[in-house]
Amino acid sequence: MNYPHPIIAKEGWPFLAVAVAAALIVHFIVGVLWAAPLWLVALFVLQFFRDPPRVVPSEAGAVLSPADGRIVAIEATQDPYGQRDALKISVFMNVFNVHSNRAPVDGTITKVEYFPGRFLNAALDKASLENERNALLIDAGGHTVTCVQVAGLVARRILCYVKVGDGLTRGQRYGFIRFGSRVDVYLPLTARPRVAIGDKVSATSTILAEL
Template sequence: MLVHREGVAALSAFGIAALIFSVGVWMGGGWVVQIIAGICWFLTLFTLYFFRDPERNSNEPENKIISPADGKVIEIFDTDENEFFHDKVKKVGIFMSPADVHVNRAPISGRVTYFRYQKGRFMRANLADAATENEQTIIGLEGERQKLLFKQIAGFVARRVCCDIREGHEVRRGERIGMIKFGSRVDLYFPLDVAVKVQLNQRVRAGESIIGEF
C-alpha cells in the first residue's frame, strides 16, 4: 500500500518525532516523554491510514465509466447541466466518508477540455445544495467517443480539494488525479444514453467499480 504524496511530509515529521521520543523512553525518560512518544506514534499511524493510497486496477473495456472515488452512491437522477454539456444529463453523486480512501481517479480516458476552480461554502457534503454552493473543482473530460464531467466537492470537514490535472492534460482511466482531504463527495455527469450500473446506497471503489457504460 502506498501513501499519497500529500501525506509524505506529515508522515515523515511524525515518524521521526516518534522515533526520537521512543529513544528517550528507552533511555529512561519520564512519563511526559512516554506520553509524547505515544502521541507521536498515534499521529504517525493516523497519517499513514488517512493518506493511504492502495493500488487499484480495472481490466474492463474502455466504454465503462469507473468510479473516481471510494464511497456510497447517494444520488442518481437526470438534471440540466449548463456549464459543460449545456443539456440534460444523468448525474451520479458519491459521498466519501472520513474513513474512505481519499484519493480520486480519472473515470474515463481522455483529454481535460474544461477545468474550473470554484470558491464556495463548506456545507455538509451529503446535502443537495453542496453540489453547487460548496468549494469545488469542475473537470470536463473528452475521449474518442466519450464525454463526461465530474466535480471534486469540499464539505464541512473536508476543506481542501487537491487536483493534479488542468485543461489540456491527457489522463488514463484509473489514473490518480488528486484527493479530497477528510472525504466529502464526487459528482459525475454524463449523457442520458449512458447506462447506469450502480444503485442508490451502493458502496463503490475508486478505479474498480463500474458506474456506467457508454
Template structure:
C-alpha cells in the same frame, strides 16, 4: 498494506505529526501514544492501493471510492451544458481518497471554485462547498468529474492539466479527509449502480454508454 503506497501529499502531515509526537514524548512519554495513533491514521488515510484497471470505451468507471448517495437527472451548465445524469459519491474518512478518470480521453475543461466547507452528507454541500471541475472528452462523449470539499476536507488536490491525455482509471487527484465526488454523464448512459451502494474508483463499473 503490502499492495499500498503512500500518497506524496501525506508526507507534510506525517512530518508535522512526527515532530508533535517527539514533543509529547519529551513532555510526558505516555502522551506519545496519541501522536503514534495519529501517525498510523494518516498512513492509513493517504494509502494508495494498487488496482487492476479494465479499459473499455463503452464503460464508465467510478471516479471515487465511497457510498453512492444520489443518482438524478439535472441540468449541467458548466461543461456538458445540457441535461445529464449526476451520480454523487460520499467519501468517508476511512475510504481511499484517490480520484481516478472514469474514461479515457483528454482534459479540456478545468475550473476551481472557492466555497464553504459544510458536511458532504448534506444535500446543499454540492452547491456551496469548495470544488474543482474536471471535464474529459474522448471526441465522442464528455463526462464531468467534480471534486467537492467537506467539513474536514480543506484541500482539493488536482493532478491534471489542460489538454492532458488520460487513460481510463488513471489517477487525477484526491481530496484530503471526508469529502464528496460527483460525475455527470450523458442522459443516454445506462447507470449500473444504485443509491446506497459502496463503490471503488477504477474498479466499479457505474455506467455503460449508449451505442453511437
C-alpha cells in the same frame, strides 16, 4: 495494474513525517503512555493517505468510479458545467476512505474550472453547487463526462494536477481531496447506471455506469 505512484499518497508525506516525529520525541522524552495519543494520530494519518493499487476493468464503455466511498445520488439533472441535461452519480468520501481521485474514462480534458465556495457536509445534495469545487470536462470519444471534486465539512484543500489539453486514461490519478469530500460525475442521459444509492464503491475498480 495502473499505479505509477507510491502506496502512501505524496500529499500525506509531510503530515505523516510531522506526526511520527512528534510521537517519537514524546515517546523517548516522556514515555510510551504520553506518546500513545500521538501514535494514534500518526496511524490515522497513515490510513487516511493510503493509496493502494487498483485493477483497471477492461470493459469497453465502462465509466469507473473516480473515488472510494458511498453512492449518495443517482439522478437526471442539469450539468451546470457542461450546460446540458445529464445523469449525475455522486460518491461521498468519509475520513476513512482513500481520497485519491482517478479518471473515470479515457479522454482529453476540454475544460478545468475552479469555484470557491462553502464547506457544507459533502453528503448533502446542495454541497454540489455551494461548496468549494473543481470541475473537469472530459471528451471521451464523443461523449462528454464531467467530473467534479467537491470539498466537504472537514476537507479544505482540493488538489488537481491536470490541465486543458491533457489526455487521461481510465484509473489515472489526477487529484486528491484532503479529509472528507465528494466527487460528482455527470454523464450523458443515455448512460446506464451499474450502481445503486448506498452502494460502497472503490476508485477505478468499481464500474459506475456504461456509456
